[in-house]
Amino acid sequence: MSGDPIYTEMIIEYSRNPSNFGKLENPHIHRHDSNPLCGDSIDLYVNVDGTKITEVKFDGKGCAICMACTSVLTEMIQGKSLEEIKNFKKDDLLTELGLEHLIKTSPVRIKCALLSLKALKHGIYSYFVEKMNDVEAAGNLKEEAASLY
């Protein structure tokens, strides 16, 4: 039973001590999302300075995979431009945690892994459309969020 392909030291460690866990008051972007079938539920908070992400936090309840992936995502996007986020692929996140095999092996658990990325893409879409009034800049972020899993 050793050498678990999912529950690596890294995942367990992140799930125990998530990064950027907490809340931002009046953030530029706030997106809540959940997986109704498994109960992962997160809130993602992002502040933006012009076109760059300056601050990210999240809170909520979820499984080890969800907590670890959300933690790593918040670390990865810190300081990135919104344009870069548009090009951010699910593999970019999954590879970071060694979870790319989940796409093939676990159609159920992939949702846990990608919930935060879905929330992020959708959150940025809403930010462009609702706060910046710039539908063009939002591109197909919404469709992309919806088709992550």
Added chain:
Amino acid sequence: MQSAQYSLDSVRNDFPVLKRKVRDNKALVYLDNAATTQKPIQVIDAITDYYKNHNSNIHRAVHALAEESTEAFEATRGKIAKFLNVANSNEIIFVRGTTEAINLVAYAWGRDNVQKGDIVVTTEYEHHSNIVPWQILTQETGAELRYIDIDKNGELMLEQLDEHLATGRVKLVAVSHVSNVLGTITDIKEIITKCKNAGAKILVDGAQAVPHMKVDISDLDCDFYAFSAHKMLGPTGVGVLWARKELLENMRPFQGGGDMIREVHKYETTYNDLPYKFEAGTPNVADVICFAAAIDYLTKIGMDNVRNHEIELTKYALEKMSKVKGLVIYGPKDPNKQGGVISFNFKDVHPHDVATIIDKNGIAIRSGHHCAQVLMEKLDVAATNRASFYIYTIKQEVDALIDSLEYVAKVFKL
């Protein structure tokens, strides 16, 4: 592997899927019986036989196949009536499942009998199917929805029912016979007596009771009783609503269409007699017919033996689980007060992680909110793990579960 009342070996032999290997060639340990049970070869053969030899629509055509199918379909109705000690089999309405049965009552009875200012009572440990229809009904009619809360043992605080009933405004109490998450067996007779005394109608969600213990509807004397075939060795897509004849006769139809009519004219229709008034359209003929084989199977084993087997397993599992490090068990924790259902969590480990890890050993349990988010809120958890047993579950399978849980504790360094 033998239990005192029936041969577990021969029962297990009747279930082809129990011979399966899953994941890395691990023997399947199926502990998700509260979600759905496996099917014995007798049920599988019955459905094959129906499609091979008898397939036909029912109730109308006069040809041989139609006659055979109609007879088998109606024979199942009679069999179910007998199984539940119901004298009039026309009170047995076939539906898709417990969910549809409850929605039928909410629509066809609720809309004419629940008005603004009335109260519908449900409980904190209901499945969504016994909450959402009542939310829709009360929101539509301006009635009020109230709850009976649970105590720390996962049992209903019946004094709250007394308070609700004392308002004199309660029209319906809707409660599960057995909780699908905690396994708690509701003191249903006490609730029915209270409702009768207060003039409130009582609907019982028996989805987790009929498969696991003797249910005598005449003795219960409730107003509505609902359950599903697939949780008791039968096929998916078949459920039963039982209701008293006087109620059914005075209810409006649920769906309009074929079979539920007596005469249709351009602008008016007279409805068919019971039970057909509530069975619009071609029913799930094949699955209803093969459900009879499931009833026969359970009747042969005996429902008291089913219950005793589950008491024994639950006792065994509770004892062993209470020794696993970091494990929190919800509910009564008393085999005599609960069905063969145990919900649990590891402190600080999400149930989906537990289920994923032990799935690799071939162990199938359920993790999630079990369609009971109101209860999850009460327990203050996002989800739980749930192991649930049935007639073919053996102690060795409980042991396999325990070994895997101990491994989880190790992985998560509990």
